[in-house]
Amino acid sequence: MKELVIISGKGGTGKTCLTASFGYLAENKVMADCDVDAADLHIILEPRVLEKEEFWGGVKASIDQFKCVKCGLCAEVCRFDAITDSLTVDPISCEGCSVCFHVCPENAIKMDEVLNGHWFKCESRFGPMIHAALLPGEENSGKLVALVRNQAKTLAKELGKSLILVDGAPGVGCPVISSISGANNVLVITEPSLSGLHDMQRAINLVQGFNIPTVAVINKYDINETVSSQIEAWLGENKVNLIGKIPYDTSVIKSMVQRKAVVESNQGPANEAIRNIWERLSRDVLNLEA
Amino acid sequence: MKIAVASGKGGTGKTTVATSLAASLGRRAQILDCDVEEPNCHILMSPEIESSEAITLSTPLVDMSKCNLCGKCGEVCNFSAILTIGKTTLTFPEMCHGCGGCMLLCPEKAISETPRELGAVETGSFEDVEFVQGRIRIGEAMAPPLIKAVKNRLNPNKIAILDAPPGASCPVINTVKGSDFVIMVTEPTPFGLHDLRIAVEAIEPLGIPMGVVLNRSDIGDHEVQTYCGEARLPLMLQIPFDRQIAEGYSRGKMLIQTNPDYVEKFIGLFEDVSRFVRKRSETKQEPQS
Numbered sequence: 001m002k003e004l005v006i007i008s009g010k011g012g013t014g015k016t017c018l019t020a021s022f023g024y025l026a027e028n029k030v031m032a033d034c035d036v037d038a039a040d041l042h043i044i045l046e047p048r049v050l051e052k053e054e055f056w057g058g059v060k061a062s063i064d065q066f067k068c069v070k071c072g073l074c075a076e077v078c079r080f081d082a083i084t085d086s087l088t089v090d091p092i093s094c095e096g097c098s099v100c101f102h103v104c105p106e107n108a109i110k111m112d113e114v115l116n117g118h119w120f121k122c123e124s125r126f127g128p129m130i131h132a133a134l135l136p137g138e139e140n141s142g143k144l145v146a147l148v149r150n151q152a153k154t155l156a157k158e159l160g161k162s163l164i165l166v167d168g169a170p171g172v173g174c175p176v177i178s179s180i181s182g183a184n185n186v187l188v189i190t191e192p193s194l195s196g197l198h199d200m201q202r203a204i205n206l207v208q209g210f211n212i213p214t215v216a217v218i219n220k221y222d223i224n225e226t227v228s229s230q231i232e233a234w235l236g237e238n239k240v241n242l243i244g245k246i247p248y249d250t251s252v253i254k255s256m257v258q259r260k261a262v263v264e265s266n267q268g269p270a271n272e273a274i275r276n277i278w279e280r281l282s283r284d285v286l287n288l289e290a
Numbered sequence: 291m292k293i294a295v296a297s298g299k300g301g302t303g304k305t306t307v308a309t310s311l312a313a314s315l316g317r318r319a320q321i322l323d324c325d326v327e328e329p330n331c332h333i334l335m336s337p338e339i340e341s342s343e344a345i346t347l348s349t350p351l352v353d354m355s356k357c358n359l360c361g362k363c364g365e366v367c368n369f370s371a372i373l374t375i376g377k378t379t380l381t382f383p384e385m386c387h388g389c390g391g392c393m394l395l396c397p398e399k400a401i402s403e404t405p406r407e408l409g410a411v412e413t414g415s416f417e418d419v420e421f422v423q424g425r426i427r428i429g430e431a432m433a434p435p436l437i438k439a440v441k442n443r444l445n446p447n448k449i450a451i452l453d454a455p456p457g458a459s460c461p462v463i464n465t466v467k468g469s470d471f472v473i474m475v476t477e478p479t480p481f482g483l484h485d486l487r488i489a490v491e492a493i494e495p496l497g498i499p500m501g502v503v504l505n506r507s508d509i510g511d512h513e514v515q516t517y518c519g520e521a522r523l524p525l526m527l528q529i530p531f532d533r534q535i536a537e538g539y540s541r542g543k544m545l546i547q548t549n550p551d552y553v554e555k556f557i558g559l560f561e562d563v564s565r566f567v568r569k570r571s572e573t574k575q576e577p578q579s
Contacts, residue, residue: 009328011300011456016481037459038298038485059368079389092463092496097389098368136492139460142431170300170456171327174431193540195305195330202328205428223533224540256479257511 001156002286003149003164005034005183007207009199011170013191014219017252018274019167020044020261023126025278026288029163031124032152033131034145034179036117041167044259047122047129055132055147057116057140058096061089067108074100074109092137116140119148121155126261128155142178145169149179163288172206180207185285187243189217192227200231204240214240215285217277221245243285244277246270292450293563294466296493297475298485300456303505303529304475305330308453310545311473314556317418320448324465325455326409326424326436334544337421339414345424345439346405347388347432352379356400363392363401388435408432411439420445433461441468449560458485458492466493470567472500473526473559478510483517490521499570501563506531524566527559 006022008015019041023031033041061082063074068087075083078100082093101109116139119132130152132144152164166183169175180186186207190200200216207214216235221228228245235242249270255262263271282288295308305323309331312321323331331337350363350372361374371386372379383406393401409426424440426433433455444450454465466472472493476482486502493500502518507528518525529535529545529552538548546552 008300010330011328012302035457037457038300038488040299040481040484043480043484077390077394092467095387095389096368097387097391098366099389099391099394102366102391102395134459136458136488137460137463137495141459171325172428173327173426173433173461176327177429177431191540194333194542195328195539198330198333199328202428209429223536227540253479253509256481259480 001153001162001164002185002288003166003183004185004187004286005166005168005180006187006189007168007176007180007203008170008189009172009203010190010196013189013196014246015189016040016044016167017256017262018189018217019165021263021274022165022278024261024263025275026163026165026282028161029127029165030152030156030159030161031126031129032148032164032166033129034148034166034175035169036132036134036141036144036148036175037169039131039133042131044261045124045126045129046259047120047124047131049120049122051121053119054115055117055119055144056113057143058114059098059111060091060094060096060114061098061100061109061111063087063089064108064110067106069106071105073103073105077103117144119144119151121151128159128161130155142174145175145178163286172202176206180210180212183212186212186214187217187281188214189219190231191219192221192224192231194227197227197231197234201234204238213285215243215281216240217243218245220248222247243280244273246273291564291567292444292452292469294452294454294469294472295475296454296462296466296472296489297456298458298489299476299482302475302477302482304456305334305453306505306539306545307473307475307503308451309334310552311556311560312419312451313416313544313546314553315449315560318449319451320420320422320445321451321453322440322444323423323453324437324440325453326426326433326440327455329423329425331421331453332423333542335416335421336542337414337416339412341414342410342412344410345408345436347386347408347435348390348403349383349386349388349406350381350392350401351404352381353400353402354378356398358398360397363396366391366395384431387432409436411436411443413443420448434464437461437464458488462489462492463496466498467496469498471563472498473503473563474500474523475503475505476514477506478504478512478514480513482510483514486514487517490523499566501526501566503527503529503559505529526562527555
């Protein structure tokens, strides 16, 4: 079984549009959306939820005001400024470390488990899919990402699927680290802007730290061909295979507004470029059987 | 006055709005790039960086000559960052959240602390605008303490513009917490709308007023406008798609450099925001903790 993760560093460079298109073109696969704090793949795939499960990822402190003798020790030891001046817990700042719980001489503090989000096992237009939704503002996105990937793997094994397509999160932090660790291949999609270049460099440095084979795609490459060549040069120096370039094409937005993958209409230059990328990727990189 | 710029969806124009807003305000403004995973304000502003400070987190260091292998540290750690196995106590510094629990609760006082580098905070200036940014070390997962370090450099005498990371989870909350107003930047597409909703839901419990800037306002559909009406979110500025702006951005130019007409619009945006904040503090509808 192969697992391909699509990330970008910079947000809005086309991760989800590309993943959805691959989802349309690939056979025998499971899809997983690991952008758990702003998942968008389901907007295109319109999945039917088969199972909805809760995700309890951590704990938070609460103080029993009847037992509390206002000694203030909890506030003294808390490194996250989560104990207010009136000795109550600010749930937003509470990291769930339990240090206050351990030091309270009156046993007035308890740690409550927190519902951080939900995950969903679905059937979609493009086949089986796992996605998740962190509750707005919540923590533990890395844990939820790991859970989504594990569930996708289990499902793929059950159904005898040979590929997992993973839509990643922007950035290079907790959820991204969690979505690439142990994956077979990573695809980094960027755009020809100095920000796109900068963020791609950081994302690829991260992936290379994990020794995962990486390929790159430049989206909207003709918006600025000078920066595109700069990106190509950097990829060459860093031995990253540029597997394709997608031209700027207004039909990409049109298909998104219609909640369709770019390649579904089978029209336009972006569609053609993505199909070529998928052909090379599945044949030469993922070595999938035709 | 503290104004955070957030979005939900990435790539909608947060940094474009934050940098142009700060630059339009000139010497009255300070910009703080809190998108520590992928800070981009510096690309558009090319600031002069005057100082850089490493930000660290305290992680455990076990003195095995004092450790009696009781295993208390592993019991109290909620992050699987320390564990007694056989004849030794192992630490996993990458897992550590720096709570100090193991050190505090070790009965033998065998644990001291050693710093793990999270990244750096850099300060400097772009013309008259004070500039602060955080930059996470590649491979480091914990953004919130670094965001906190950026915010510690907030200048109360300036109009602070905080550029938030995308998404709607803890790094965003850590950034916008304590702000007087949040400008949500989005685009008129199903993705833009969906992620805007999630971000609004995440920020609402903080009781901070929000408004929307619609970028590339003519590329998609009208659902964001409809939503703003229903949710009573003021639509404060619309920026139509302009290939020149996109090209300028790709070369690292701010919106107001490509099109100086926008200076007035951004000053207008700031005035609308301050009116909103003033009105709110006068009426004080909801007491905030």
